[in-house]
Amino acid sequence: MQASEIKLQQIIEGAKQYVVPLFQRAYSWKKSEWQALWNDLVELCAMDNPRPHFMGSIVTMPTTSVPEGVSKYLLIDGQQRLTTVFILLSALRDRAKQSVEELAAEIHNTILVNPYNKDLDYYKLQPTQIDREVFYRIINSQLQSDGSGISECYSFFENKIRQSGLEFQKIKKVLCSNFSLVSVVLSTDDDPYLVFESLNAKGRPLSQADLIRNYFFMKIHTDSQESVYIQYWQPMQELLGENLTEFIRHYLTKSGVDVKQSEIYFEIKERINKSDALTYLKDLHVFAEYYVRLLNPEREKKDKVRKYFNRLNRLEVATVYPFILNCYDDWMQTRITEDEFISVLQIIENFILRRFVCNIQTRGLNRIFALLYSQVSKDTSLASDNFVGRFKLALQSRDYPKDVEFRARLMDVKLYGGNRSEKAKLILESIEESFKHKEQVSFDGLSIEHVMPQTLNEWWKEHLGENCAVTHELLRHCLGNLTLTAYNSELSNDKFPSKCIHFQNSHLELNKYFYNRERWQREDIEARAAYLAERALQIWNYFGDELAQSSQPSILTGTIPKRLHLFGQEHSVKSWRDVLEITLNLLADLEPERFQDIMQEFPRFVGWDEKDFRHTRKLHNGAFIEVNLSAKDIDAFCRKAIETAELSVEEWQIETLNSP
Structure with a gap:
């Protein structure tokens, strides 16, 4: 068995073919996985110098065919992500045909197919029998939507590429050059079914924690590996189980770098290379015990600390864990007192709960709490002589809602x-x-x-x-x-x-x-x-x-709105009815699936049948909204509709003629 880090481009370029064995399941990725891949791709495209993005692992084994043609590999693990990549690249090729024909031809001939081979050898990937026909039609630009997961995947990426405005060349370059995998190539003596079974004993491929464990022990002398494993790694694995990978991400993030899920392996590998692997593992082991108390507060001996761990867990804010890990260690090392640690937990609860009530999105919390500990510990510009005081001052400027x-x-x-x-x-x-x-x-x-x-x-x-x-x-x-x-x-x-x-x-x-x-x-x-x-x-x-x-609560009665700021757009309005119509039209356009939830939740305000309402306006999607409402009710309904669509109310602002 050989394992190595490899760019996606090295996996898919050249004359070769990956064959999905019969024992593999059919294509099963859904919108959540496609969206995650697309989000990662868009984020990397926005960077001037994108760093490597870890996609996971791929396990293959060389195989032979009769008659001999291109080099063939059994694709034992990784078929879902590799199939998705081929579909995404097919969608990119088809969009590029309309304006960048050379790029389209390059993608097709160097990545998607083996242009100098015939019959089945023509295709770089042979999915399971149930998926082959529709997959081949996509590769041949002959897609006929049939409701299958593969055709839906193609439609998803084709729409995303069309709507994104990203340069086609940039998408191709980032995907091929910055997306990386750990490639495990088995020997021809290995039983591929047994390997697949062991990899997927719980229905999962190799996790990043598995890869990290292997890398750690490559750096530790063989004479010590067993004892080190029993003393440090095995207890972490038994304590945290499926949470081990996420713990490692939070452990890395506590140093002040917001580490993404896909970056864990590369980040820790880089840090291990700069220090002694055993020392690093010992520290990881210490923080694993702190982390398990966060997840399972009943393991915490101090009553008050246990109480606030429980309360924070009910608020579901794992994004604060890296900061809390640092503070917990400060308490254990007597750099802060128990009362100060409890004050920190109370402040975090206050901050998170106020933001939840005010519907402030949580997406920025990762970065806030990744950088916060370093700032609070060292920033002398924060006018307070103690850690808790500096912590309050640092948080109050980060979208912390006021009493009003x-x-x-x-x-x-x-x-x-x-x-x-x-x-x-x-x-x-x-x-x-x-x-x-x-x-x-x-x-x-x-x-x-x-x-x-x-x-x-x-x-x-x-x-x-x-x-x-x-x-x-x-x-x-x-x-x-x-x-x-x-x-x-x-x-x-x-x-x-x-x-x-x-x-x-x-x-x-x-x-x-x-x-x-x-x-x-x-x-x-x-x-x-x-x-x-x-x-x-x-x-x-x-x-x-x-x-x-000092600000006073706004009074809506008698006000006349003049401008609506909504999700980065600005609209002139003359009435509260205009505010309602524009808001609902934009929600229907941005989140059509969630809009159905809004209609179900608020049938008195929006629906398909005009006869259900007293005075209406018609939205772009054909739905009707009730407009015989007070300013107060329109304001309340718009906020609730935005919440139901799981968008942020902070991006919905109204200027009125009465505004100061």
Whole structure:
């Protein structure tokens, strides 16, 4: 067996053919894998000097054919990524034919086919029998869409190349010259089926952690390998299992470099080459123990630290782990105290939760927290003489929401559904704890209850009044309408007076709010949201410069919008109806699949049948929107639609005539 790093171009150029064995599964990659590959390609194309991009491993074995033709290799592992690369290059060739014929011919003749060979030897890749026909049609520029994964893959990349505006030559160069693999070439004595079986014992190819382990032990003397493996590597592997590769990425990132998933192997190899491999492995082993406590807080001995590890895990912010690893080590080495470490965890929770409520995208957090430790540790320009103080000062300038924005969004943000529900439960539990009862109620077994139910029956429709649908769609998942209970199934969509009987028997302070209340309408929900928001402001209090808190909440009533800034575009508008129409048109264009979710979630606001609405405008995709709405409702609906499309509300800004 021979293993070596190799550029993609070396894999696919020259007269050769890769044959997928019969025991391999058919092509199975989907949009998520195609999108990840495309994102990596676009990112590298944007760089002046792109670094190597690690695609994974490929395992082949030389084989013979009768009669002899081109050099043939059994493609034992890596067929999904290699097939995808050939499809992407076919789409690039077909787009290039229209304007850069020489490049199209170069791609076809040097990469996709063996032009001087005939019959099956003509093709560089022979997929499994079930995929061959459609794959060959793509290679021959004769695609007929048949609904197969291969034809869908071609359509995906053809659309991406057409819409991207990237230079065809740049795409080809980056893909062939900067995408790299570890190529494992087996001996003809090896049993390819057994090799494939061992590689895919759990349905997975070689991981980057596997490759890193092998590289480490190439650098350690053979006499010591077994003892070093047992003492350092094996415990990490047993502790972290499938999380080992991601731990190594976070370990590398803690030094101040944002390491991408595809760069782990190259990055650690470079660092090992600059230091003693055994010393490096020992340090990795120490931090693995810190990391496993982050993932499994029950392993942490200190109660308060364990509590905040649990809370951060519920916020699902692994991007902060590199920073926390550094701080944990500082605590272990007595460079900071336990109280200071807990303060750091509280500040991170505050920062993350405020950004979540205000729907600030998390995509920039990787880089923020990769660089932050070095800045906080060394930057003398931060006017504080202690680590925690400098940490607060550093974070406050990184899209940290002020009280005005945090309070406003707490009033109307969607807090229930998908991965939001666990964060909503954390918020509600924290508010309950803030009452500081000496006999705390256990939160085990409690779940989130919608006071105004998720599905309205006739009683609730009559109770909510004429605009019941608007109230329901805008406020059912907001903070003011949510509480905690162990009687979720009993309460269901019962009448409000019946629910109040259950709430009166509750031991939760949250539910004492409902004592002696006779109605639950829009103004009641909004009043409770304001009440709970004030408590939340005390729990996650603003830690930035108080001078930055001077801004006042915006009042929409009576304002006239004049300009809408949305996802990098600027539009002149004359009314709130224009704001609604332009926003929904852009969402339908950017995220057509998510737009269906918006229609399903908010049928009172948007749908296909004009008769369902009072006053409408028609969108470019044929859907109708209700425009007989107040400025406040349009603002709230647009925000919720953007959230449902999983885009960032921070990229949606409105200038009004009343703006200062």
